[in-house]
Amino acid sequence: MSQLTTNIxxxxxxxxxxxxxxxxxxxxxxxxxxxxxxxxxxxxKGTTLEPRQxxxxxxMAETAHGMLNCVGLQNKGxxxxxxxxxxxxxxxDTQFIVNVSGSSPETxxxxxxxxxxxxxxxxxxxxxxxxxxxxxxxxFGTSCSGASSVVKAVRAVYPNTLIVKLxxxxxxxxxxxxxxxxxxxxxxxxxxxxxxxxxxVERQRPVLSINTGGLSGxxxxxxxxxxxxxxxxxxxxxxxxxxxxxxxxxxxxxxxAGARAVEIGTxxxxxxxVTVKVVKGINDYLDRHGYDRVENIIGLAHKQ
Amino acid sequence: MNEKIKKHILDLSVVRMCELxxxxxxxxxxSACGTIPEMHPGQFVQVRVDGSPETFLRRPISVxxxxxxxxxxxxxxxxxxxxxxxxxxxxEGHTLNLVGPLGNGFTLPSSDEYDTHPLLVGGGVGTAPLLxxxxxxxxxxxxPTFLLGGKRKSDIMQLEHFQLLGDVALTTEDGSVGERGFxxxxxxxxxxxxxxxxxxxxKPMMVNVARIAxxxxxxxxxxxxxxxxxxxxxxxxxxxxxxxxxxxxxSEGPVFDTSxxxxx
Numbered sequence: 001m002s003q004l005t006t007n008i009x010x011x012x013x014x015x016x017x018x019x020x021x022x023x024x025x026x027x028x029x030x031x032x033x034x035x036x037x038x039x040x041x042x043x044x045k046g047t048t049l050e051p052r053q054x055x056x057x058x059x060m061a062e063t064a065h066g067m068l069n070c071v072g073l074q075n076k077g078x079x080x081x082x083x084x085x086x087x088x089x090x091x092x093d094t095q096f097i098v099n100v101s102g103s104s105p106e107t108x109x110x111x112x113x114x115x116x117x118x119x120x121x122x123x124x125x126x127x128x129x130x131x132x133x134x135x136x137x138x139x140f141g142t143s144c145s146g147a148s149s150v151v152k153a154v155r156a157v158y159p160n161t162l163i164v165k166l167x168x169x170x171x172x173x174x175x176x177x178x179x180x181x182x183x184x185x186x187x188x189x190x191x192x193x194x195x196x197x198x199x200x201v202e203r204q205r206p207v208l209s210i211n212t213g214g215l216s217g218x219x220x221x222x223x224x225x226x227x228x229x230x231x232x233x234x235x236x237x238x239x240x241x242x243x244x245x246x247x248x249x250x251x252x253x254x255x256x257a258g259a260r261a262v263e264i265g266t267x268x269x270x271x272x273x274v275t276v277k278v279v280k281g282i283n284d285y286l287d288r289h290g291y292d293r294v295e296n297i298i299g300l301a302h303k304q
Numbered sequence: 305m306n307e308k309i310k311k312h313i314l315d316l317s318v319v320r321m322c323e324l325x326x327x328x329x330x331x332x333x334x335s336a337c338g339t340i341p342e343m344h345p346g347q348f349v350q351v352r353v354d355g356s357p358e359t360f361l362r363r364p365i366s367v368x369x370x371x372x373x374x375x376x377x378x379x380x381x382x383x384x385x386x387x388x389x390x391x392x393x394x395x396e397g398h399t400l401n402l403v404g405p406l407g408n409g410f411t412l413p414s415s416d417e418y419d420t421h422p423l424l425v426g427g428g429v430g431t432a433p434l435l436x437x438x439x440x441x442x443x444x445x446x447x448p449t450f451l452l453g454g455k456r457k458s459d460i461m462q463l464e465h466f467q468l469l470g471d472v473a474l475t476t477e478d479g480s481v482g483e484r485g486f487x488x489x490x491x492x493x494x495x496x497x498x499x500x501x502x503x504x505x506x507k508p509m510m511v512n513v514a515r516i517a518x519x520x521x522x523x524x525x526x527x528x529x530x531x532x533x534x535x536x537x538x539x540x541x542x543x544x545x546x547x548x549x550x551x552x553x554x555s556e557g558p559v560f561d562t563s564x565x566x567x568x
Contacts, residue, residue: 023539025537025538054540057530057542058530058541062358062533063360064357064358064360071539074540074543270361271313
C-alpha cells in the first residue's frame with residue numbers, strides 16, 4: 001500500500017481523489033452507493049450568498065461522450081447550507097470543500113466568510129468559471145482583472161485553503177492562473193466546463209433553455225489535460241486537475257501532468273462508486289511502478 | 305414517502321425478453337443472489353447502456369414490476385431513442401447494470417382506509433409503473449381500476465396482467481379497442497366515484513388527468529420523467545417548476561402530488 005496523502009495548501013487529503021462540485025450533491029445523496037470516507041475530498045455544490053432558482057428546464061443535453069448542462073447555480077443559499085446541510089456532513093471522515101460563487105466580489109467574500117466559520121470546512125473552491133449565469137461566474141474568470149478582483153476580496157476575509165476554479169473558455173488559462181496566484185490563492189483547479197450547445201433538429205431549436213451550456217465528460221479530457229500541463233508550468237501553487245476523468249488511468253494522466261489532486265465529476269453519474277475505484281487504481285499503479293508515495297509521480301511527465 | 309429504501313448498484317441478468325408489440329419490450333431481470341432488493345411502486349432504476357458514445361448517460365426506467373417473491377424485476381421499454389433501442393437488443397443472459405431503486409414512489413393508502421377506490425390512469429409506456437402499483441394495492445386488499453390509453457390497440461400492453469389485479473377501462477385514439485379518444489374523455493370519469501387518482505404517461509395527458517381530478521376534488525399523484533443525468537439529486541438537471549420552486553424529479557419526485565405542480 002503506497003502513501004496516497006496529498007496536500008493542497010494547508011489542506012491534507014487522505015488521497016488525491018475528490019468529487020467535482022455539482023456532480024455529487026453534498027455527498028450524502030451517494031452514501032448508500034459508495035463509502036464516502038474512502039474519498040479524498042468532497043467538493044459540495046456551488047453555494048451563493050442568497051438562494052438561487054437556476055435556469056429553466058431543460059438544463060441537460062447528452063452529447064457524444066459527454067453532456068451539456070445549464071443548471072445555473074441552483075442552490076438554497078449559504079445560510080441554508082450552514083444550518084441544514086453542514087450538521088449532516090460534519091462528522092463524515094473526509095474533507096468537505098464548499099464551492100463558492102457570487103455575482104460581485106463582495107457577495108463572493110461574504111459567502112466565503114460564512115464558510116470560514118464552519119470548523120470542518122477547511123477549504124473553499126472559488127467558482128469564477130460557471131458558464132451558465134448572466135452575472136458573475138465566468139464573467140470574472142475570463143479576464144485577469146476580473147479574476148484578481150474576486151480573489152483579492154475573498155483572500156481578505158478567508159484565512160483557510162482557497163482554491164480557485166478556472167474557466168477553459170479563455171485564450172490563455174496560464175495567464176489567469178498567474179493572476180490568481182499573485183492575489184494569494186492557495187491553489188487552482190481546472191477545468192470548469194467548456195461552453196457548448198446542442199440543437200434539436202426536429203424542433204429546430206437549441207436543446208437547452210438558455211441555448212448554451214457547459215460541456216463535461218470524457219469528450220473534454222484532452223483539453224483539460226493540456227491546460228493542467230500548461231498551468232503546472234506557469235504557477236508554483238498546487239494544481240487540482242479535472243475534466244472528463246472516468247477511471248484511474250485518466251486520473252494518473254492528470255497527476256503526471258502536474259495535478260496534486262484530481263476531481264471526478266460526470267463519471268459519478270455513470271458509476272456512483274467510481275471515486276473509490278480510482279483511488280484503488282492509483283494505489284495499484286504506484287505499487288506496480290514501485291513508488292511509495294503519490295507525490296513521486298506528480299508532474300513526472302514534465303521531466304526528461 | 306420512501307426515502308428509507310436503500311439504494312444499490314446492481315448487476316442483474318436478463319432472463320427473458322418479450323416484444324409485447326412493435327417497439328415495446330418487457331425485460332425480466334434476475335439477481336445472482338436470488339433476491340432483488342426492496343423497491344416501491346413509482347420508483348425507478350438508472351440503467352447503464354453500453355456500447356456507444358451516444359448513450360453515455362444512464363437511462364431512467366421506472367420499475368414495471370417487482371414480483372411478490374422479489375425474484376424478478378420487470379422493466380418496460382419503448383424503443384424510441386438510441387438508449388432504449390440498445391436496451392431492446394439485449395439477449396437473455398446479458399448482464400444489465402442498474403442503480404436503484406431511486407426517487408419517491410406513489411403514496412399508498414393506509415390499510416384502515418376501507419372505502420379506497422383508486423383510479424390508475426396510464427398512457428403508452430407510462431402504464432409501466434401502474435402494474436407494480438396495482439400489485440401493491442391488490443396485496444393490501446384494494447381493488448384498483450385501471451384506465452389505459454394509447455394511439456391504437458398495439459399501444460396497450462400487459463392487459464392480461466392488469467385484468468388480474470382490477471377492473472380495466474381502455475381508450476384508443478383510433479377506436480381499435482375500448483372507447484375512441486383520450487383517457488380524459490372516457491365515460492368512467494362520469495359513472496364511477498374515485499378516492500384517488502394516480503397517473504403516468506405523456507405530460508399533456510397527465511396535465512389533463514390532473515385537471516379532471518382537481519375538478520372532481522380527487523387527490524392526484526403523477527409520475528414525471530424529465531430528462532435527467534445523475535438520478536440522485538446531485539446534478540439538478542431534471543427540475544420541474546413547482547409551487548415550492550424548482551424541484552428535482554429524480555430525488556424529490558418522480559411522483560408528485562399534482563397540487564404541487566403548476567399545471568392547473
